[in-house]
Amino acid sequence: QVQLVESGGGLVQAGGSLRLSCAASRSIFSIVVMGWYRQAPGKQRELVASITDGGRTNYADSVKGRFTISKDNAQKMAYLQMNSLKPEDTAVYYCNADFGVDGYWGQGTQVTVSS
Numbered sequence: 296q297v298q299l300v301e302s303g304g305g306l307v308q309a310g311g312s313l314r315l316s317c318a319a320s321r322s323i324f325s326i327v328v329m330g331w332y333r334q335a336p337g338k339q340r341e342l343v344a345s346i347t348d349g350g351r352t353n354y355a356d357s358v359k360g361r362f363t364i365s366k367d368n369a370q371k372m373a374y375l376q377m378n379s380l381k382p383e384d385t386a387v388y389y390c391n392a393d394f395g396v397d398g399y400w401g402q403g404t405q406v407t408v409s410s
Contacts (some may be wrong), residue, residue, distance in 0.1 A: 301316065315377065342355060
């Protein structure tokens with residue numbers, strides 16, 4: 296079992312920045328993929344960005360060039376730096392840890408971008 300706790304969400308104007316953090320309750324060395332997902336009202340949850348244990352990153356087309364995912368294994372943390380935010384980025388953002396055999400979700404953090 297691992298608990299994931301997201302933080303860093305909030306209200307920001309369009310064009311602004313936020314940095315989301317995901318704190319894991321135990322070592323993340325064995326996590327195959329860590330990902331950030333988001334879910335807007337009335338929409339399905341979608342992958343925003345992911346990073347593998349080897350450091351390879353992947354981004355949704357809608358956030359490429361604006362968002363950056365990173366992780367710090369020693370601190371058991373993952374981050375999502377979000378720049379040039381747009382109103383369409385408004386959603387609840389979730390951290391996900393995929394160990395290959397099972398996966399875990401955080402409780403989510405709300406990001407609201409005003410126009």
